[in-house]
Amino acid sequence: xxxxxxxxxxRGGTEEIAHVxxxxxxxxxxxxxxRPANDVHGLRGWDVVVLGGALYAWRWQKxxxxxxxxxxxxxxxxxxxxFSSGPLDESASQREIGPTWPVRRLLGRxxxxxxxxxxxxxxxxxxxxxxxxVGDWRDMERVRSWAEMLARDVHALPGRRVVDAGMRxxxxxxxxxxxxxxxxxxxALAGGLELLIWPHxxxxxxxxxxxxxxxxxxxVPGLVLFVVVGVGNFVxxxxxxxxxxxxAVAAFAAGLALVAMIVVELSMFVPPSWxxxxxxxxxxxxxxxxxxxxxxRQTLSRPPETRGPVPGGAEGHxx
Numbered sequence: 617x618x619x620x621x622x623x624x625x626x627r628g629g630t631e632e633i634a635h636v637x638x639x640x641x642x643x644x645x646x647x648x649x650x651r652p653a654n655d656v657h658g659l660r661g662w663d664v665v666v667l668g669g670a671l672y673a674w675r676w677q678k679x680x681x682x683x684x685x686x687x688x689x690x691x692x693x694x695x696x697x698x699f700s701s702g703p704l705d706e707s708a709s710q711r712e713i714g715p716t717w718p719v720r721r722l723l724g725r726x727x728x729x730x731x732x733x734x735x736x737x738x739x740x741x742x743x744x745x746x747x748x749x750v751g752d753w754r755d756m757e758r759v760r761s762w763a764e765m766l767a768r769d770v771h772a773l774p775g776r777r778v779v780d781a782g783m784r785x786x787x788x789x790x791x792x793x794x795x796x797x798x799x800x801x802x803x804a805l806a807g808g809l810e811l812l813i814w815p816h817x818x819x820x821x822x823x824x825x826x827x828x829x830x831x832x833x834x835x836v837p838g839l840v841l842f843v844v845v846g847v848g849n850f851v852x853x854x855x856x857x858x859x860x861x862x863x864a865v866a867a868f869a870a871g872l873a874l875v876a877m878i879v880v881e882l883s884m885f886v887p888p889s890w891x892x893x894x895x896x897x898x899x900x901x902x903x904x905x906x907x908x909x910x911x912x913r914q915t916l917s918r919p920p921e922t923r924g925p926v927p928g929g930a931e932g933h934x935x
Contacts, residue, residue: 617770618661621650623668624680629737629752630670630701633759637666637699640763646770653683659690660783664697664770671702671736674716684722688859689786689913691726695773697766698723698731704748708735709755725859729769732762786912789905793867794856796902800874800895801850808842811835829884844873849902864910871902 619641623634631652638650649662659665667683669676684691700719707713713733715723723731735753738744810818811834817823821834831837852870855863878896882888 617663617773618647619649619664619666619770620656620659620662621648621666621668622653622656622683623650623670624653624677624683625668625670626672626677627670627737627739627742629739629754630668630677633699633701633734633754633756634666634668636756636759637668637763637766640760641666641767641770644764644767644771646767653679656683656687659687659694662694664695664773665691666697666699666766668699668701669719671700671716671719675718676700676722681722684726685857685859688725689790690783692913693783695770696726696728697769698728699762700731700733701754702736703733704736704738704751704753706735706753708733708753709758730766734759786909789909789912790856793864793902793905793909794853796898796905797849797853797856797867797870800870800898800902801846801848801853804841804846804849804874806846808838808840808846811838812842825887840877845870845877848873862910864906864913867906868903868910871899871906874899875903 621634621638625631638648642648669680737752738748738750815833815835849870852867
């Protein structure tokens, strides 16, 4: 099996753990690459991913978090194991410690075969040395033992299960959905805010536009534009960018809200303009792209027997 061992490390302690894991996997017959998380730009060619993150304030170091956000779709198609490095005492060597709540939520987006927590390290020259006790609580024998268990589990996997077909298309469509929702969200927030500040019109948006509508000011239309279209699209772009599994559903709803607002405006005899046409097309493309994204993700979903709840211990059982 081709295995990627990647990590998010600030002071080098988690990086050293990752290299030990990689060495053990390599010695036991796997084809292993060990790389920093911010140096990985796609998972094509790797069957298994081992992801490690240094813990700071209960969260993984930012490179590890961003790795999950960027590659969520590809990670769902692979067998993934994870480890955390953080406790500044012997607790990680004395008992199984499950992932912290932020890490558990992060890993829940992709599904993992197993998770383990190792001790952390505070080097004498570390900026944290003035606030924490200097020491090294990483149990490298335990790291090697976990890597040996991991190597056996990887050997037991039923052949190559990676589904690479379609991942490049998913990445491109995902980028398109994020861009369209972000553009719509930002412009709708700005336009809605303008209408809320000047509900009786401006030189660019005269009150005469409402002559054949039931509205006497732009207050209600501005509120709908700001909240439903602006906030809805902006939130959808963030959800998709951060790799939420069902973000495509939110993006579809945001595109539908935009199309519906255009249709309602035109049905109220608001004089049509080129902006109506542009945003109508953006809404339709957003709906089509997000629907395709949702369908493709369902099609490429892994068999259910390969996934369970995010485990807490080295042996893959809930903590």
